[in-house]
Amino acid sequence: MSDASSAIERFSRYQSDDAQSVEPVHCPVRDVLDCIGDKWSILMIMTLATRPRRFSELHRAIRDISKRMLTQTLRDLERDGLITRHVFPTKPPSVEYCLSPLGQSLLDPMASLIDWADRRYSDIHAARVRFDRAPCDVPRQ
Amino acid sequence: MSDASSAIERFSRYQSDDAQSVEPVHCPVRDVLDCIGDKWSILMIMTLATRPRRFSELHRAIRDISKRMLTQTLRDLERDGLITRHVFPTKPPSVEYCLSPLGQSLLDPMASLIDWADRRYSDIHAARVRFDRAPCDVPRQ
DNA sequence: TAGGGTAGGTCTCACATAGAGACTTTAGAG
DNA sequence: CTCTAAAGTCTCTATGTGAGACCTACCCTA
DSSP states (O other): OOOOHHHHHHHHHHHSHHHHHHSOOOOHHHHHHHHHOSSSHHHHHHHTSSSOEEHHHHHHHSTTSOHHHHHHHHHHHHHTTSEEEEEEOOSSOEEEEEEOHHHHHTHHHHHHHHHHHHHHHHHHHHHHHHHHHOSSSSOOO | OOOOHHHHHHHHHHHSHHHHHHSOOOOHHHHHHHHHOSSSHHHHHHHTSSSOEEHHHHHHHSTTSOHHHHHHHHHHHHHTTSEEEEEEOOSSOEEEEEEOHHHHHTHHHHHHHHHHHHHHHHHHHHHHHHHHHOSSSSOOO
16 A cells, blocks of 8 residues: 555645646646546546457447447547557458557556455445435535 | 556456346446546545645635535535535534545545656647647548 | 625526437448 | 448437526624
């Protein structure tokens, strides 16, 4: 278990009032969110973790994404250099997506997040049940 | 640098075709996304990492969130047991939010993601510039 | 005693984003 | 001669998000 304080300290430096008022200091949390902070990116990267996949393979693997968002998410990840796109000149042409080295470098930090989810999900689930069962005894205002 | 293969293997087991068709296997990636996969949660948790904060402090720290989304994000995080909410009976009442132990346990994995962003952001930025400069030489279809 | 400020929200409306599903092109299979 | 498949694009509709007015209760100042 590593120590989170350095990342937290960097982030809070960004958040100080003068940092916000003068110039947009480079915030690593915003950077992460900018790349993978949307609905599908993390799922996409994990799906490509084991091997390259073609468009419709990805669609079958993540059944609840629309083609529209699949296209858009892949394009954004390609733009950020996390995946690469290869067109094979078959008829009809087939397109393969795979993680770039940069995308692969994301797997380790992502894995630690997944491990967290795996270990803690039962706690989260329990908290939800507790919260949903007692909606009225805490008046909001 | 830890080894991501175990998390990847767990995830790909979830994604196999029979897993999807028969019953919804418990997928840790979906679990993560379910809790912190929205626009503001990660930012909120990082803002609460150093110390508890009150509603309007949070609003000042994250200036581009609306009150509406601030309320909703805090409620969702509270529901998941990641933060706790304390009302102090002052007049008018003040409300303090702070990370629960469960929320604090998220800081380590999140820090590894932030470290990644810090180290790799220049690569991502370079990839973006490259992509945006060559929009036409790769016909999509 | 009227007016203004503060705290933590809620409410409504307008706009931006996401999803569903039809449509496209080219070729091979039956 | 029709059907299917590939990798998308396009349009329409549904959902999510943001802006900002409003609320309640109290304190302070004039």
